[in-house]
Amino acid sequence: MGVPVIRSVGLSKRYGDFYALKDLDLEVAQGEMVGFLGPNGAGKTKTIRLLLGLIHPSAGTAEIFGFECHRKPVEVHRHLAYVPGEANLWPTPTGGETLHLLGEVQGNVVPVYRDELIQRFDLDASKRVRTYSKGNRQKLILIAALITRPDLLLLDEPTGGLDPLMEQAFRRCIHEAGERGQTVFLSSHILGEVEALCDRVGVLRDGTLVDVGTLAELRHLSFLSFLTVDWT
Ligand SMILES: Nc1ncnc2c1ncn2[C@@H]1O[C@H](COP(=O)(O)OP(=O)(O)OP(=O)(O)O)[C@@H](O)[C@H]1O
Ligand SMILES: [Mg+2]
Structure with missing residues (x-):
């Protein structure tokens, strides 16, 4: 096994008494397609900003290809591309x-x-x-x-504003990236998107990782109803 593409241990971001992210342990291997699901305010963007080295953790560590995200941003960014939900x-x-x-x-x-x-x-x-x-x-x-x-695509709700045809184009591109061995970390509210693309899903709520597994394994989480989905 090579070095994990993403690895976080006890990763936390606190504002006063409020934890935007608490004790996140996460490991993503090369070539994996991992979804990150959670309702508004769950901490998805905070996690991605920590991985990008844009903010410092209050506790714990985050590494990309073994490089600590906020200490080695140049090395980290050599390996990744980032897509926010909306860009300036x-x-x-x-x-x-x-x-x-x-x-x-x-x-x-x-x-x-x-x-x-x-x-x-x-x-x-x-x-x-x-x-x-x-x-x-x-x-x-x-x-x-x-x-x-x-090597790594970090995508934070990347399909806002895309029409259904373009959403399909996006899915095909990400699927092809996976076939080429690129690693994908995709935060999303759209269950169909995650289901179509991801091998594994992390579910985040109130800054805490509730569970990680395949969507089939996670269907028992009643909490997933926040997605207002049609499971059929
Ligand atoms: N500078 C800050 N000070 C205090 N709280 C903050 C700060 N920045 C973010 N938060 C809080 O941290 C929590 C996590 O925010 P985050 O943006 O990561 O959520 P999210 O899962 O990306 O949500 P969304 O789906 O709406 O994009 C939210 O409750 C937010 O209000
Ligand atoms: Mg967000």
């Missing part, structure tokens, strides 16, 4: 220029794959970003994350 982007450049810019930062863009993704997501890359709708901005940051084929 520069308004003036075109979509294509933005992809170029973000690709330069990340390195290793596969140009043929970039062009293919622009087509598959039906994005007009010649338009300025300020003219993009929410869904088109989301497509742009998804493409930017995918074009470098990172």
Whole structure:
């Protein structure tokens, strides 16, 4: 077994007396597709921000490929691409220029794959970003994350604003990333999305990991009803 892609031990983030995240023990192996389900305020984004090294843990540790997230952000970011639910982007450049810019930062863009993704997501890359709708901005940051084929995709509710056709395009791309051996960590409210893509799911509630397993194993959790799902 190689070094885990994601490993956290006792990872916690506290604000005064309030725990946004408490004692998270998590291990994700290379090539795994792991979902992270939880209602609003459960701590999903906090976890991802800790993994990105954007905030310091109050206790515990988080590592990506063995690098401590808040101490070794350069090494950590060499391995991953991140997609937030909504991104602040520069308004003036075109979509294509933005992809170029973000690709330069990340390195290793596969140009043929970039062009293919622009087509598959039906994005007009010649338009300025300020003219993009929410869904088109989301497509742009998804493409930017995918074009470098990172070892780890950290996705925080990445499909907000996508229409059903684009949600399908997203699922196919993530599925293909998994087939290539990339690791995926996907926070979501959308059970169908997690079910379609993930081998394993962590369920978070009030900052605490309630359970980890396959969705079949977790169906007993009545708490999952927060997803207001149709289990059939
Ligand atoms: N700076 C802060 N100070 C105090 N509490 C905070 C702070 N930032 C976040 N929180 C709280 O931490 C908890 C976890 O927030 P987080 O954004 O991780 O939730 P989430 O699971 O991503 O929710 P959502 O589904 O709405 O995106 C929330 O209750 C939030 O109000
Ligand atoms: Mg969130």
